[in-house]
Structures are given as C-alpha cells and as structure tokens.
Amino acid sequence: MRPENGHQARLLRLLRDGGPQSRAELGEAVELSKSKVAIELDRLAELGFVETAGLAASRGGRRSHVVALASSLRFVGIDIGATSIDVAITDGELRLLSRVSAPADVREGPNTVLDQVLDLVGKARADGAAPEVHGVGVGVPGPVSQRDGAPVVPPIMPGWNHFPVRDTLGAALGAPVMVDNDVNIMALGELHAGTARSVRDLLFVKIGTGIGCGIVVGGEVYRGVTGCAGDIGHIQVDDTGASSTPVCTCGNTGCLEAWFGGAALARDAEAAARTGRSAWLAERLQQRLAEGGSLTAADVGVAAETGDPVALGLIRDGGHRLGQVLASLVSFFNPGLVVIGGGVAGLGHQLLAEIRSVVYRRSLPLATGNLPIVLSELGGTAGVIGAARLVSDSVLSTA
Numbered sequence: 310m311r312p313e314n315g316h317q318a319r320l321l322r323l324l325r326d327g328g329p330q331s332r333a334e335l336g337e338a339v340e341l342s343k344s345k346v347a348i349e350l351d352r353l354a355e356l357g358f359v360e361t362a363g364l365a366a367s368r369g370g371r372r373s374h375v376v377a378l379a380s381s382l383r384f385v386g387i388d389i390g391a392t393s394i395d396v397a398i399t400d401g402e403l404r405l406l407s408r409v410s411a412p413a414d415v416r417e418g419p420n421t422v423l424d425q426v427l428d429l430v431g432k433a434r435a436d437g438a439a440p441e442v443h444g445v446g447v448g449v450p451g452p453v454s455q456r457d458g459a460p461v462v463p464p465i466m467p468g469w470n471h472f473p474v475r476d477t478l479g480a481a482l483g484a485p486v487m488v489d490n491d492v493n494i495m496a497l498g499e500l501h502a503g504t505a506r507s508v509r510d511l512l513f514v515k516i517g518t519g520i521g522c523g524i525v526v527g528g529e530v531y532r533g534v535t536g537c538a539g540d541i542g543h544i545q546v547d548d549t550g551a552s553s554t555p556v557c558t559c560g561n562t563g564c565l566e567a568w569f570g571g572a573a574l575a576r577d578a579e580a581a582a583r584t585g586r587s588a589w590l591a592e593r594l595q596q597r598l599a600e601g602g603s604l605t606a607a608d609v610g611v612a613a614e615t616g617d618p619v620a621l622g623l624i625r626d627g628g629h630r631l632g633q634v635l636a637s638l639v640s641f642f643n644p645g646l647v648v649i650g651g652g653v654a655g656l657g658h659q660l661l662a663e664i665r666s667v668v669y670r671r672s673l674p675l676a677t678g679n680l681p682i683v684l685s686e687l688g689g690t691a692g693v694i695g696a697a698r699l700v701s702d703s704v705l706s707t708a
C-alpha cells in the first residue's frame with residue numbers, strides 16, 4: 310500500500326507529525342482547494358491510510374471533518390546495539406504501543422542476532438498490538454548501504470558485511486524494511502519526538518562505546534556519498550599536553566574515540582585503579598574482578614558523583630576533546646541545535662558543561678548565538694522511534 314501522488318504523501322506526513330486535523334487545516338497546509346483535498350482524502354480512506362474522526366470545532370460556516378491516520382497502522386522499530394536489542398511497535402503517529410528489549414551480542418553474527426530480533430518482534434506483537442505490520446525500520450551499529458539494505462564493512466559486527474538484513478527481515482515479516490546506521494535512527498527519533506521537534510537542521514552526537522554524529526539537514530538525514538557521513542569518532546584531536554597518544558581501533562592514533570567514549574573511559578578508569586591514583590576506582594575494580602567483570606564508563610559516572618577527582622578529570626578531559634571537535638563542526642555546519650545522547654551521555658551535566666564551554670568559546674559567535682546544546686530527553690527510546698520514523702518516511706511516500 311502506497312500513496313498515489315505527492316499530495317497524498319504530504320497529507321499523510323502532516324497527519325503522522327501533527328496528529329488528527331480538520332480537512333480545512335490540511336487543505337491550507339498543502340495549498341489545495343477544498344474539493345481537491347476532499348478527493349485526495351477520500352482516496353486515502355479507500356486505500357486504508359486515513360479515517361474520519363468526528364467534526365472539528367466550528368471556525369465559522371460549516372464544520373469540517375477531522376481526519377486521522379488509520380488506527381490500524383503499525384510500524385515496528387528495531388534498534389540493534391552492540392550489546393542489546395530494542396524492539397517497539399508504534400501506531401501511525403509513531404507513538405509507542407509496546408516495547409521489549411533483551412541483551413544480545415552483535416558479534417555472534419547475523420543469523421543468531423536476527424533470530425533473536427524476530428523472537429522479540431513476536432513478543433512485542435503477542436498481545437495483539439500489531440495484527441498487521443506496515444513497515445519495519447532497523448538500526449545497526451555500523452555503516453549501512455541504503456541501496457542494498459545491508460551493513461558495509463562494519464568494524465564491530467563480524468560476519469555482517471553485506472549480509473542482506475533488509476531482505477531477510479522483509480521475507481520473515483512480510484512488510485517493507487529499511488535499514489540504517491544506529492546514530493542516524495537516533496537523530497530521526499530526536500527529530501520526531503525529542504527536543505529537536507521544531508528544528509530542521511541539527512547534529513545528534515551519540516557517545517556510546519564509540520562516538521558518532523547524525524546530521525539532519527532540512528528535516529532529512531544526510532548520509533554522504535557512501536553512507537558514512539558523521540563518523541566523527543575518527544577525527545584526530547591534537548593534544549600536546551598529554552603524555553602519550555592512544556591508538557584507535559581503526560589503526561590511527563589520536564582519534565576522538567580513542568581519547569573518549571565508553572571504551573576509552575573504561576580503559577582509563579582501569580589504569581587509574583591499577584596505579585592507585587583513584588582509591589574509589591581501585592576498590593570498585595576489585596569488586597568487578599570478583600564478579601568476573603571489569604570497570605565500565607558507568608563506574609566512572611558513579612565515581613564522579615561521589616566527587617572522585619580522577620573520575621571528574623576523565624569526564625572533563627573527554628568533554629573538552631569532544632567540545633573541540635564539535636566547535637569545528639558547528640562553525641562548518643551552523644546547526645540550530647546539538648543533542649548529546651547515547652549511554653555515556655548519562656554522565657550528565659558535568660560533561661555537558663564542559664562541552665558547552667568549549668563550543669561557545671571556540672566557535673564563531675554568529676554560529677553559536679542561538680545554539681542550544683542539550684542532553685537527549687528520549688534516552689533509550691530514540692532509536693526505536695527513529696527506526697519507525699525511517700520506514701514510515703518510505704511507506705508514506707510515492708517512490
């Protein structure tokens with residue numbers, strides 16, 4: 310099922326993003342005459358996309374019918390992370406109807422992980438939340454070829470290179486599937502339901518194990534020629550004050566991600582614990598080792614909350630380096646908003662304060678005059694909402 314022309318597609322997106330509206334309001338928004346908009350909406354109702362939802366309040370003259378997206382429309386949003394899978398069912402306006410998640414290891418390869426995904430989709434639909442599925446959006450933690458619907462040389466996803474994720478899930482679920490990088494879908498989630506709702510041009514910075522950036526231009530994700538736009542984790546950060554420059558997983562030295570991010574924080578925390586520079590981290594490391602684990606970025610956050618100076622220093626240095634990169638990006642791109650998200654963004658306000666101070670000091674005043682830099686409010690749901698948004702953009706278009 311597809312809209313038949315551009316007017317119908319625009320009407321559907323207005324209803325998705327703005328909720329139920331009167332025929333008169335919709336006609337004004339798409340600049341169509343009353344009779345023309347009525348014809349398109351009747352056709353959309355026949356196709357099963359929209360339904361009438363009563364009469365609007367009078368604006369003088371005859372009351373206009375309120376139109377809404379069909380209450381049976383269902384999208385599935387899937388967020389495959391390095392260590393977990395999140396699945397959600399949404400309605401046509403991308404509101405969450407049910408959500409399930411489970412730990413997973415993306416390194417176990419596509420067959421195992423996609424079996425887990427299908428299992429979770431089944432659970433999310435179990436209570437009748439989605440008798441029919443109209444589209445499935447998927448985010449994966451690596452670069453994706455949109456044309457092939459498959460990951461391309463993803464560094465942390467062994468066995469996934471060129472694996473047909475889109476076609477495999479499409480065959481299993483009998484619905485259109487769209488696949489994208491996890492950072493891009495989180496940016497779309499922010500655009501649809503987060504702080505970025507009213508913004509058309511923004512940067513979404515994800516600080517997880519690594520660091521990436523979703524670029525939204527004019528309300529659309531910018532992916533670049535080969536789909537790896539926004540891979541800011543491998544921008545080199547000069548740091549003459551540091552005693553040694555860390556080697557990155559990509560083989561270069563001094564990448565942003567080698568300095569900061571979940572993996573780098575865990576490494577630096579362990580070094581501080583082992584050399585006795587932080588008594589708090591040393592004690593936590595003993596606990597973790599006894600449990601068979603090791604220190605994580607979250608431990609650094611807890612240590613910072615207790616006032617541990619080493620942990621505070623790690624967060625400040627990390628925020629400073631990320632701020633240096635962001636200052637350049639802001640001068641180059643002139644966004645209306647910067648949103649910081651991902652697991653390590655949970656380190657919170659200390660980190661945000663450091664990033665803000667560097668960006669506001671180093672970027673041009675014209676670029677930062679009205680530039681909010683904020684933490685994501687959606688947290689863990691940005692990915693699944695954005696995945697649903699990704700496929701809805703496709704299902705609600707003519708192409």
Ligand SMILES: [Zn+2]
Nearest residue numbers: 543557559564
């Ligand atoms: Zn690198």
